[in-house]
Amino acid sequence: MAASITTHEVLDQLQSKYEAAIDAGNYQPFVWPHRALGPYLLILYLLLPPSPSPAVHYARYPVFALIIYVSVTAILDCRSPAVTVGYGIGLLNAWTILWTATLIIFNDGRRDYKRIERQRRLDEAPSVEGLVENVQGDTSALDGSTTDGLKLVHPLGELPEPEPEPSATTDLAPKLESPEVFAAQEPIPSSSQEIYTWQPFPDNFLHRLDFILDLVTNFRGLRWTHQGPGTYPAPQHIRETLTNPETPPSLHPTKYPSYSLLFTSNLQSFVLCSLTLDTLKYVTSLDPYFLAQGQNTPSPFPIARTTRLILSLLFTYTSLLNIFLLAPLVLACTFGPRILGPHASTWLYPPYYGPLSSIADKGLAGLWGGWWHQLFRYAFEAAGEFIGGKVFHLSKNSISGGVVRSLVAFVCSGILHACASYTVLGGTHPIRGSFLFFALQPVGIIAQRALSIYLKQKGYREAIPPWMRKTGNVLVVVLWCRVTGPLIADEFAAAGIWLYEPLPVSLVKGVKGEGWWRWGGPWVRWYSGDRWWRSGLVFLGG
Secondary structure, rough: OOOOOOHHHHHHHHHHHHHHHOOOOOOOEEEEOOOOOOHHHHHHOOOOOOOOOOHHHHHHHOOOOOOOHHHHHHHHEEEEOOHHHHHHHHHHHHHHHHHHHHHHHHHOOOOOOEEEEEEOOOOOOOOHHHHHHHHHOOOHHHOOOOOOOEOOOOOOOOOOOOOOOOOOOOOOOOOOOEEEEEEEOOOOOOOOOOOEEOOOOOOHHHHHHHHHHHHHHOOOOOOOOOOOOOOOOOHHHHOEEEEOOOOOOOOOOOOOOOOHOOOHHHHHHHHHHHHHHHHHHHHOOHHHHHHHHOOOOOOOOOHHHHHHHHHHHHHHHHHHHHHHHHHHHHHHHHHHHHHHHHHHHHHHOOOOOOOOOHHHOOOOOHHHHHHHHOOOOOHHHHHHHHHHHOOOOOOOOHHHHHHHHHHHHHHHHHHHHHHHHHOOOOOOOEEEEEEHHHHHHHHHHHHHHHHHHHHHOOOOHOOOOOHHHHHHHHHHHHHHHHHHHHHHHHHHHHOOOOHOOOOOOOHHHHHHHOOOEEEOOOEEEOOOOHHHHEEEEOOOOO
């Protein structure tokens, strides 16, 4: 049974609503780069040469204020006819404010961060490969600065790592995204002369440019001192040669796949994920709920409320995963180390999602802290640490300190998603929808943790078999998501998120006779503003 309205009809309605709002002067188009200056202002500030001047140090505050102004005005003033672009206006501008605060307010981005970089001893004769690398490399990086007999070989590049062939024990067939793939073979260092160090803020401009771009775009902090739990540390041969080890914490193995295995495993996951997305897109198109028609519309599915919630979760998970899988496929395996240098190392591309066993082991805490993607975790934790530690002076190990940090982290997530809901054209409720959903999550986590502590103190916990405790954790997560999940699911549906076409070609709709090719129309157009700086590109989707 098909929905009473089609995707194209809903998109036409949103286009008409957008044009009417623009003509009435209620909103403006989101024009790049005029309305997206925040990240560039952050990068420009961080690119200033190292200086002990207090003026440079305190300049971060007016820079942060300017970024807040640019981002907030974009959230308030700009809209897009494309649902994904409209959602991104709010999400990315709110994220820009939080990420800027993390790097230059909660921390000092010019002093506090270090990155693992390869160096070579000066007292050892360079190999033929090293001589070639020095000739072909960026000689401007060899500025004579040394540290304990070390000199940078090439801060912007790195010879490709050897690719050991996967053995029978490492040829794994992943299910969408398999963390076990990263327990395969570890690359062998290409030269016994190579050592690694934690590189602080560089003096050389090109080196500093690479350093800052990596810092600003590397949200998970891989190979940085702020790399947190849930990611993989550097391979053992790198950690063993670190001249000033500051190894970040890790909960995972330290062996990594070859490039061929990384490509094969992620390509298999990408194909499986794409087929799943294609099926979900067709199935959800049968229900007007997923076409932004509201939760009270009739559904073709049994147990409509629960079915819609499950489909929303699956659609969210596979949509994000499909995007995440592009990073290792494109950056590490297509561009590779010959173009991207050390940025293409295989150990920098671990899975974004953790094992499902985290839910059984830790319940709601495992859902959010172990299984779900940790892309924004460092920023959320930095905000919690700043408010809990520096504002209220609460110890991280105290109960009150942990509660405050948890509340701040989820409130930040709620604000990000509420801003995203605010900037779409659909009939959303950012505060009592997206924000409330995330604000409630620490309540469930704290309640479950308190119950666990109570049972342990009374001696009941040890009497419960492990399998029963794990089953209880899963049931708590299922029931909690059933109660709170509709808050975010209804918001996504009302926003029109599921109107987007995730794939250019649909096998399911092609077989059904609805057309194979799904993308069409202009993606961008030039917008001429009343001032030259207000002119630029307007993104229209596909």
